[in-house]
Amino acid sequence: MAKSAEVKLAVFGRAGVGKSESTYQHQATIDDETISMEILDTAGQEDGAQREGHMRWGEGFVLVYDITDRGSFEDVLPLKNVLDEIKKPKxxxxxxxxxxxDLAHSRQVSAEEGRRLAAQLACGFYECSACTGQGRIAELFLELGREVRRRRLVQGKARRRSSTTQVKQALNKMLTKISS
Incomplete structure (x- = not known):
């Protein structure tokens, strides 16, 4: 039986937004391929070096804020900027x-604000309740796993293309030297 592809996902957000510090394993089928998802749920209290290590480890990231805590929402963009810096050039x-x-009566961040930020970040957006299971929690992890897998395929093709181009250029140089 073929080993399933592995995808490393990390969950980030301010302490208290409804995460727990744990690592989970989950198998899912994405586009007819079995994927093993390793999910690191950070506590939001790690020191700088530990947080950077988690960011380097992950391939896909769930950025979580609490709809009842505006400050946690305002933490998202700076967090994404740090992630982008660490994950350069992509x-x-x-x-x-x-x-x-489930605490919509105490909402400080509208769903529309969340959608606008997601559009700015060019990413998917979900509202859910980790406490009650409300929302499409499983779907968001599948979407993220699918996107990580898609990017791998695109990057693999780009690498193969550039390797092929390099070989062609080297052969052309050798043939030019031979014919001169």
């Missing part, structure tokens, strides 16, 4: 999640 693959949708 921008980080992310989805944006507004958590605690």
């Amino acid at each position: 921008p980080a693959t992310v989805v944006l999640v507004g958590n605690k949708a």
Whole structure:
């Protein structure tokens, strides 16, 4: 039986937005391929070096804010900028999640604001409740896993293309020297 592809996903956000510090394994089928997802749920309290290590480890990222905490929402853009800096030259693959949708009566961040930020970050957007299971929690991880897999395929093709181009250029130089 073939080993399934592995995707490393990390969950980031301010402490208290509804995450737990744990690592999970999950198998899913994405586009007819079995994918093993390793999901690191950070606590949001790690020191700088630990946080950077988690960012380097991950291939896809869930950026979580609490819809009842405007400050946690305002943390998202600077966090994405740090991720992009670490993941250069390509921008980080992310989805944006507004958590605690079950507390809509205490909302400080509108769903529209979340959608606008997701559009600015060019990523998917979800609102859910990790507490009650409300929302499309499984779907957001599948979408992120699919996007990581798609980017790998695109990057693999680009690498193969550039390698082929380099070989052609080397052969052309050798043939030019031979014929001169």
